[in-house]
Amino acid sequence: MNIQLYNITKRFGDVTANDGISLDIRAGEVVALLGENGAGKSTLMKMLFGLYPPDGGAILINDRETTIESPQKAMSLGIGMVFQQFNLVPALSVLDNLLLAYPKSPFWTFRRLFRTSPRKAVLTYLQELAPGLAPDTLVRDLSVGQRQLLELVKVLNLDAKVLILDEPTSVLPPQEAERLWGLIRKLAEAGRSVVLITHKMQDVMACAHRVVVMRAGRMVQTIDRKQCTESSLVSLMMGDSNQRSAIEVTPREAFANRPPRISIRDLHARHGAQSVENIRLDIAPGEILGVAGVSGNGQHLLADALVGLTPLARGEVIIDGYLLQSASRPPSTSGRVSYIPEQPAVNAVAADLSLTTNVALSHFRHLSFFPAWAPEEQLTRNIIQRYQVRPDNPALAAGQLSGGNLQKLVVGRELEGDKDLIVAAYPTMGLDAGAAHDIYQALFAKANEGAAVLWISEDLDDLMSYAHRIAVLQGGRISGIFDPRECDRLDIGRAMTGEPQPARTQRPPEQKPADPRVRAAS
């Protein structure tokens, strides 16, 4: 099946999301749609999947103009899409979720009469993609990466000829990402086409045949993958005028001999089915300690326990010789500890209160009994301006901002003032490269001022570029601590999934971290 998008235009209000984009998708080809967040990649593909009608232009399928008015129509044409947000029922098993998404044949048909369940059919791709995953596992017990694969299997089961994958590797550990790349190549060999929406160079390099670079709603260039390099793609993606200064991180030697600012001693905590055990970490003032791991391996609980939102079952946390948290007393939060939690829209703001109020919360203890709001509003304006929060009205309710803008607001709020410890969970998730860059700069500047930074992330490239040390959480325990200058992605990947490390001599050749500008974009 060949698809041609011809001169597609889409506007949302005053914003032109897609401006006259023409694109061919040929059978047996992997097209990478590369661009920063907000470049219009997803919008374009959502039009192909029938979620929005285009404002101009035409979609040609096998040279016939076709209107795709709904996802049902797209699926009947053989176009399937895997989204960044999952559409799974957590309380049901893997098998049930697959059966739910499987098209039913009407009850009078032959197949329906004689085959009670398409159980075998729905599991074929699953066994190929995730051989270790038992079909009767409940979806709520799956990691994010496994859920992603399950979504992909759902679409494959519909026998889609054209597969659109929206940022599929953003939540996968390296080995799973590699397995996915392999699968994508195999699908292409079998004559299907795959459109890979991504902002990661590795995805492009690993499996794309053709790269389509988009920037600010326009198509910048279409290039054969073999004819381009990572850095040429980065400059195409970000635009030459838009190059940013590299992020400065003080080398680790500068504070190697300082006593630790924060000591986590033998920390155990438990919440529901989650637990963290036996965590021992020292972080020096100025040090950036990265915490890697597949999401759901105790990151959330560790962060909550450190800042005092969850009681410790055992152990203690000491800052500068003072007891911050301990198992022998109820947990308490401190004004010297900043917390940037994951999903700030849910965990860090009161959605129905104003931005000013939400900013004031970071120093709630120091407000006077009848708070003066003028300085708070000024502070909020400063944060809005520095981090380019949109819309820029401090009186708006926080719930009226998008997730990315709330993220920026929360980071700005938490990095305000003097801090001893900053716990940042996925501080740049869902942000475009420019905003992520600003946030890294602000976060690491705090480290330079002497704060200890515990930085939880799933982005190994960023961790390896900026963190001084990387601790890997697996099943609630620290399965390894790495120096990013002396390890490669696969070492960390193995620690993330709990595979044993191979002997040192068998290590594959070292992958050099690329130059910081490349990392800033990924």
Add this chain to the structure above:
Amino acid sequence: MTNATQLPVTLGLRLLRGPAGAVLVMATIFVVATLAFFAINGREAVSLFQEMVMGAFGDSYSFSETLVKTAPILLTALAVALPARLGLISVGGEGQLYLGALFGTGAVLAAVDQPGWILMPLMLAGAMAGGALWGVIPGLLKTRLGVNETISTLLLNYVGILLVSFVVHGPWKNPNSLGWPATIEFPAGAIMPQFFDTRVHMGLVFGIVAAIILHILVTRSRWGLGLQVSRSNPRVGATAGISYERNVLIVMAVGGLLAGLAGIAEASVIQNRLQDGLASGYGMTGFLVAWLAGQHFLRIIPLSVLMGGLLASADSLQLYAQLPKASADILQALLFIIVLAVASLWGRRRDI
């Protein structure tokens, strides 16, 4: 049509589309429903309605009786609205009112020979302690054991009412009352001050002052901000150092304390003694008023007066029209349903 004549018209229309229109529609439907109710009962609807309005607001005596009923409604409404600011749905105003009366009376009986300047503060302190206790118990159950506060406050109402019933039938029964279940008459020092030779008493002043103070605290102070944050997102509150648990206990205690004052005012001024059937459902009426006012402390004041008027006029309906006393409850329920239905319909229409 010229622009000059169009402007006021469009302005008026915009007002009508807003809250003013909603109130107008509510009032119209309520009047029509009330007239229909009278007509169904075979009465001269319009004149009876006039009678009812006169019975509540017609002369200074009627109005004073309206205010007498306003006081407990106002206080119990505050006892519901304050916890609601933290997202708690308390229906315990009635029980807290009874406990206030019980503890206040206990203080009076214990110090019955003391002069008024000792007896009165003692009585008020007892009443506040009793009401607060009946607020703190569900508060503790909520924070320690996660017991739903609506259920526990509802059930504690019955315990409170029956406790009063127990003491007036048993240990505190006046031996000279010839079997009538009531305590002895309060001494003069335990009768709360009244105004203008009517039964309008200090309870009304307490209620209005409390409403204003609470309004300022909740909308302007750091503590009120903490309530808003905890209600919106307790986790975020905890991160900022706001204790949800402590605030639950505070709002439940303060709410209970206010309802307790309503209880002792009823016993002291209206009945002059503690007896069965002390409050005739003021706690429930207060709950309705708090929700009609959208938990807004200042709006509670006029709404309490209106509701007090409705209850006061029910007395005159009984007197002049021989309608059963339950008519007031029926009209109250009609009002509540109409207000809630119109408010939500209005909101929905404006969303479109």
